[in-house]
Amino acid sequence: MGPLEVRADGRTHTVGGNRQRTLLAALLVSPGRPLAAEQLYTELWGENPPPTFENSLQAHVYRLRRTLQQLAGPDGRAPELLTRSSGYVLELGDEETDAAAFRRLAGQARACARHTPDQALRLLDEALALWRGAPFQDVAQGPMSQSVALALEEEQLCAVEDKLWLGIQLADPVHSISELKRMRTIHPWRERLTEMLMLALYRTGRQAEAVETYNSTRHRLASELGMEPSLKLRQRLQQILNQAPSLDAAVPA
Missing domain, CATH: 1.25.40.10 (Tetratricopeptide repeat domain)
Structure with a gap:
């Protein structure tokens, strides 16, 4: 929800290279779920992949895995970028993406809006504070990340409407x-x-x-x-x- 960044040890890091950012964004759409290599080909190269796209994808995966390990530092635990028979999966462990946190907080706000509207308003403030710009704004978006970006923008607008509604009621x-x-x-x-x-x-x-x-x-x-x-x-x-x-x-x- 904004530029693609990685936070580790209290610091924020950018990910260099357009292909690496695109690959990471695609894997973050559904962390913990395997993503088929064919989907990644489309995300990275569209309808015109290079002749050596299989080797190119493996090279990008290797570089991204190394980048994540470097950002985590010697004492940190990097997300695991794993190879599966059908593709690749990014395991975040106990970590959470901003998009997942936004959806969790917005869902909690909806659940308590009727009975504790003041708490719902605080949750929506916290959820909307996670937004720093358009989703994947510095990523060359493929079909999958484009659809997710559109869904997130709609959810953000609904959350803003919910906040405005509660503001009318409470203030x-x-x-x-x-x-x-x-x-x-x-x-x-x-x-x-x-x-x-x-x-x-x-x-x-x-x-x-x-x-x-x-x-x-x-x-x-x-x-x-x-x-x-x-x-x-x-x-x-x-x-x-x-x-x-x-x-x-x-x-x-």
């Missing part, structure tokens, strides 16, 4: 309005952002702006996609127009 909604407007500009088709912005505006006494937010979204959906807002968004509008008492209850849903 003064006015603090969330500017960020919701910014996010809505970047992701205009995510109706959850529009719904949260409408709610935050309503709770700060800006009912007319909440209705205008809905109307502008409806107009854009109709003119650019030929669609109407979702039923959930239409229901939220009716609640705002009717000044439903439930809108004032700061209870996570």
Whole structure:
């Protein structure tokens, strides 16, 4: 989630060489699971591998294994890059990738959001703090790492939405309005952002702006996609127009 780095002995190290970074990124997608050599050929060279791709892959594996051992130092335990009959596997032992930590923390936050929303908010803060940029941003991505990067970006956006929702419930909604407007500009088709912005505006006494937010979204959906807002968004509008008492209850849903 950002540049590919290895942390060892309290220090952060970069991995030199585009092929080594690409190979390491591919192995980190599913650590502990064997990855077929054929998949690695595609990740490293795409549809045009060199004539000696089998020997080239073995050479890259050897260099990456040596690099990991050097980064771990004489007293550290390096991840094990093992050769299997069908391919290669990277064993991390007790270590954890940032992506795995992010997914673990985000899952814990979702699990406790209803009963302990303040704890969920802290977990989401911790999860989102792991992000340092786009996933695999310094790696020449193959099909596998590209699909994982897209999945991680979607999960990050969901976590940001969850954090904004909890922020509306637990704090003064006015603090969330500017960020919701910014996010809505970047992701205009995510109706959850529009719904949260409408709610935050309503709770700060800006009912007319909440209705205008809905109307502008409806107009854009109709003119650019030929669609109407979702039923959930239409229901939220009716609640705002009717000044439903439930809108004032700061209870996570």
